[in-house]
Amino acid sequence: MWFNTLRKLGILGINQRNADYLLLVNPRKYYPLVDDKLLSKRLATQKGIKVPELYGMIEYHHQIRDVLKRVAIHDQFVVKPSMGSGGEGILVIVGHEEDRFEKASGETISSEDLMHYVSGILSGLYSLGGQDDKALIEYKVEVAPIFEKIAYQGVPDVRVIVYKGVPVMSMVRLPTRESDGKANLHQGAVGVGVELSEGITLLGVHHDRVIRRHPDTNQPIEGIRIPYWEEILEIAALSHEMTGLGYVGVDVVINREKGPMILEFNARPGLSIQIANQRGLFPRLNAVDGVRVEGLTTVEKIHLGQHISHPQTKSANS
Amino acid sequence: MKDPIKRKKGTLLIASFFVMLFVGSFIYKVLFLDHPILSRPVENLWTIELKILFQGMSRDVIVRHYLPSDDVGQMVLEENFVSRNLDFFIGKEDLNTFVRWQGNRLKGEVQLFYRVTAQIRPRVLSLSTEGLERKYPPGVNQYLLTKPEMESINVEIQEFLKGLVGDKENSLEKIRAIYDFLTEGVKTVLFSKDTSLTGPIRTKKATIAEKKKLLIYLSRVAGVPARAVHGILLSQEMKEKKILSWAEVFIGGKWVPVDVENGLFAQLPENVLILYRGDRPFITFSGVKGLEYRYAVKQEKQWTFSLFYGRATRVGSKLYEWSLFSLPVETQQVFRVILMIPLGGLIVSIFRNIIGINTFGTFMPVLIAIAFRNTKLGWGLVLFSVVIALGLVSRWFMDRLRLLLVPRLSVIVTVLVIILAVGSLIGHYMGIYRILAVALFPMVIMTMTIERLSIILMERGGREAITVSLGTLLVSTFGYLAMSIASIQDFFFAFPEVLFALIGLQILLGRYTGYRLMEYFRFYSFVKDDKKG
Numbered sequence: 001m002w003f004n005t006l007r008k009l010g011i012l013g014i015n016q017r018n019a020d021y022l023l024l025v026n027p028r029k030y031y032p033l034v035d036d037k038l039l040s041k042r043l044a045t046q047k048g049i050k051v052p053e054l055y056g057m058i059e060y061h062h063q064i065r066d067v068l069k070r071v072a073i074h075d076q077f078v079v080k081p082s083m084g085s086g087g088e089g090i091l092v093i094v095g096h097e098e099d100r101f102e103k104a105s106g107e108t109i110s111s112e113d114l115m116h117y118v119s120g121i122l123s124g125l126y127s128l129g130g131q132d133d134k135a136l137i138e139y140k141v142e143v144a145p146i147f148e149k150i151a152y153q154g155v156p157d158v159r160v161i162v163y164k165g166v167p168v169m170s171m172v173r174l175p176t177r178e179s180d181g182k183a184n185l186h187q188g189a190v191g192v193g194v195e196l197s198e199g200i201t202l203l204g205v206h207h208d209r210v211i212r213r214h215p216d217t218n219q220p221i222e223g224i225r226i227p228y229w230e231e232i233l234e235i236a237a238l239s240h241e242m243t244g245l246g247y248v249g250v251d252v253v254i255n256r257e258k259g260p261m262i263l264e265f266n267a268r269p270g271l272s273i274q275i276a277n278q279r280g281l282f283p284r285l286n287a288v289d290g291v292r293v294e295g296l297t298t299v300e301k302i303h304l305g306q307h308i309s310h311p312q313t314k315s316a317n318s
Numbered sequence: 319m320k321d322p323i324k325r326k327k328g329t330l331l332i333a334s335f336f337v338m339l340f341v342g343s344f345i346y347k348v349l350f351l352d353h354p355i356l357s358r359p360v361e362n363l364w365t366i367e368l369k370i371l372f373q374g375m376s377r378d379v380i381v382r383h384y385l386p387s388d389d390v391g392q393m394v395l396e397e398n399f400v401s402r403n404l405d406f407f408i409g410k411e412d413l414n415t416f417v418r419w420q421g422n423r424l425k426g427e428v429q430l431f432y433r434v435t436a437q438i439r440p441r442v443l444s445l446s447t448e449g450l451e452r453k454y455p456p457g458v459n460q461y462l463l464t465k466p467e468m469e470s471i472n473v474e475i476q477e478f479l480k481g482l483v484g485d486k487e488n489s490l491e492k493i494r495a496i497y498d499f500l501t502e503g504v505k506t507v508l509f510s511k512d513t514s515l516t517g518p519i520r521t522k523k524a525t526i527a528e529k530k531k532l533l534i535y536l537s538r539v540a541g542v543p544a545r546a547v548h549g550i551l552l553s554q555e556m557k558e559k560k561i562l563s564w565a566e567v568f569i570g571g572k573w574v575p576v577d578v579e580n581g582l583f584a585q586l587p588e589n590v591l592i593l594y595r596g597d598r599p600f601i602t603f604s605g606v607k608g609l610e611y612r613y614a615v616k617q618e619k620q621w622t623f624s625l626f627y628g629r630a631t632r633v634g635s636k637l638y639e640w641s642l643f644s645l646p647v648e649t650q651q652v653f654r655v656i657l658m659i660p661l662g663g664l665i666v667s668i669f670r671n672i673i674g675i676n677t678f679g680t681f682m683p684v685l686i687a688i689a690f691r692n693t694k695l696g697w698g699l700v701l702f703s704v705v706i707a708l709g710l711v712s713r714w715f716m717d718r719l720r721l722l723l724v725p726r727l728s729v730i731v732t733v734l735v736i737i738l739a740v741g742s743l744i745g746h747y748m749g750i751y752r753i754l755a756v757a758l759f760p761m762v763i764m765t766m767t768i769e770r771l772s773i774i775l776m777e778r779g780g781r782e783a784i785t786v787s788l789g790t791l792l793v794s795t796f797g798y799l800a801m802s803i804a805s806i807q808d809f810f811f812a813f814p815e816v817l818f819a820l821i822g823l824q825i826l827l828g829r830y831t832g833y834r835l836m837e838y839f840r841f842y843s844f845v846k847d848d849k850k851g
Binding site for chain 2: 005007019123209274
C-alpha cells in the first residue's frame, strides 16, 4: 500500500523527527548557540576548526562608520546578520574603491548605502522576530574550483546531518538563480546527495523533485568527488561536542585554498536531504541508537556513519 | 534515550486518564443528575407576567390571587414575585395555590408583579366509554353538591333533566345531552332578562356566563361531578386578555373538560395555562381602590440547558452554583468563546501535525477564527486577503524605502486603519452594514498576522508566504466553522470537563510520530520509484 511505502523505506517524517529526536537529544538551552552565528563561530574556533575569518563585528549604531573604515583594508568581504536565518540579509562585496562598493551582482552602492544597510541589520530587519541584532563582517569564501562551473552564483555548501556525533547523511547545496545565490532548499536551491564513504555526489533534489542536472547551468551533478571529504566528516563529527546538540545539521563551505570551514549549525535541519540521497534517515538513526557511541573516538564515529550508510562497502573492505 | 515503547505507553495512560475524567463526570451528570445531553429548544415555553395596579387608601392591604401549579400537561418552571412595598405569602387551598400580598397603610399608586414561566405539553385525553359510576373517589364527591338554598329550583331542574337525559345511565351520554342542549337549544345573548338559574330552561336564552354555571349545575343534579376551571389563553396575538373559564366533569375516573363557550367537548382548548379551580374570583382584595390587573403572555425561546440550570437554581443545587451558568450573563458570553479556543487549538494541531498544513504561528489561525465571529466568514476572508495582499505589497514597497522593522509594521497598521475607516464610511453610506462589522476585526490580530507574514516573506520567500497564507485561511475557516456550531458551544459550556478530554487528545497528538499527509506528496519520488521497482 502506498501509505506503507514511506515507513518501509525508513523515511523520517517531521513529527517523528521532532518528537523522537529533537525533543529528546536537543536541549532547548543550546539553541541560542546555533541561532547566533557569532556564538557558533566562537565555538568552532575554540575547537580549532576553521571558520570564515571575522573582520569586524558591529553591535551599536555609532560603531558603524569606524568598523566599516577598518574592514575596508580587505578588497572583498561579506556583511551578514548574526541571527539571520535562511541566508537572508547577506551582502557580498566583491570589490570597492573610494566611496563605491561593488556587490556580487555587479551593482555598486555608496558607503552611505552600506551604512544604512548595516543599520538595518542592527535594528533586527533580518533577525527572527525583529529583535536587535549584531552585524558580522567576515571573509568572503572563494568557491572551490570543482563547484565553479556547476553552481550558479553564490557559494555552495555541504550539509551533514550528525546524530550523537555520528555523521549519518549528507548533501551539497547548490544555489540557483531562483534561490538568488542562497543555499537554502526551500528558497529554490538544489540539494545533491553525497554518499558518506568517499564523498561522491548522487542525485539532486529541487523543490522536492529529483533532478540530474543543475537547472540553471545544466551541468550534470552526479558523480562529483567532494574535495577534503575526510576533513568535512571530521568537522561534522565534532559539531556534536561543539553545540551540545544530539541531532544537528552542520553547514560546511569549501574554500578554494583554505579548505573546509564551518558556516553555521542548524538545530532543526530539514528532511529533503532524504530525497537527495534517495534514502530514509530512520534506519541510520536507529543503527546509531543500537551502538554505544559515548566512548567512541571521532574517527570511529565517522567509520560508524560510513558503515551504517553503506553496509555493503564496508563488508567488501573487511 | 528512554525506551520509546514505554514512553508511548506512558502517554497513552496519561491521555486516557484525562479522557476518563471527562467521561466519568459526563456520565455522572447525565445519569444521576438528569443533565440533558444536548441543548435543544424547549417547545411551548411561555412566560406570563401579571401586573396588578391599585390606589392605596392608607389602610392595610390584602391582595390575593391564584397561581398556576403543575397540572396535566403543564409544568411550572420559574416564578418571580416583585413588589416594592408588599410582603407575600404562598398558600394552598383545596387544589389551588394562591399568593397573598400584604402591606400596611399604603398610599398612592402601588404595583405588584408576578411572573411565571411554564412549559405546556400536549394534553391527550382518552375518554373511557364505560360510564356507569356508582362510587366516586373521595374528594370528588364534593363536586356533586348543589347549594342548599337552591333546593326549590332543584325540583324544577330535576323535572327538566328527566326530559333531557331520560333514563340514560352513562355519564358521558348524560353530559353530552346537557352539552348539546346548552350549545344548540339555548340561544346566546348578551343580556338576559331572567337572571335566575333556571331562566335559560324556560326562555331558551342565556348569556355565556349563565350557560357555564348551568352546565355545572345540571351535571351535578344529573349525578356527574362537575367543577369550574380557570386559565389563561396562551397566545401572543390576543388583544383582549381575560381569564378563561370552562367546566370539568368527572367521567370514567377522569376529569374531562367541557367548554360551552368555545364549543369544545371532552377537549381542552390548546395552549391554555390552568390557573385554579372553583367558583371564587381569580383575584380578591381589601383596603384598596381602583384595582386593575393585566397580564402579558410571551412565548419563550429557551434551551434545555438553561432550563435545566434554571430549575437547579430553584432547588439551590450545588451543581448550579459551580456551573458556568451561575456567572453573570456577559461573563458567560465571554466564556462561551474562551471555551472554544482549545477546540480551535485541537483543529490546528490536527491540520499541522496530521495533515501537514503550515500556518502563521500556532495559534494565529485560532485567533483569526475568533475574529471571523465578528465579521462572519465571507467578510472575514475578504479582509484577511486584503491584509495578506497589503503585506505583500508593503514588502515590495518597503524594500525600496528600506524602513526598519517596527516603523514598517507601524506604516502597515496605519494603512490598515485608513482602509477600515474608509471602508466603514463607504459601507455606511451604501447601507451595507456588514462592512461596518469589519471595523471589529481586531487590530492586534491583523498586526500580528502582518508581522508573521513579513517574517515568512523574509525567511522563506513569497512562494512560501502565499502557501502559508492559504494554509492559515484554510485552518481558520475550519476552526471558525467548528467553533461557531452552536450545539458544540452549548455542550462545552454545560460540560466544561470536556476540556480534560481535549487535553487527552492533545497529548496523544503530541506523541503522534506518524507521517503527515502532505509528506506523502513531498516524498512522492520515493513512492513512485518503489512502485516501479
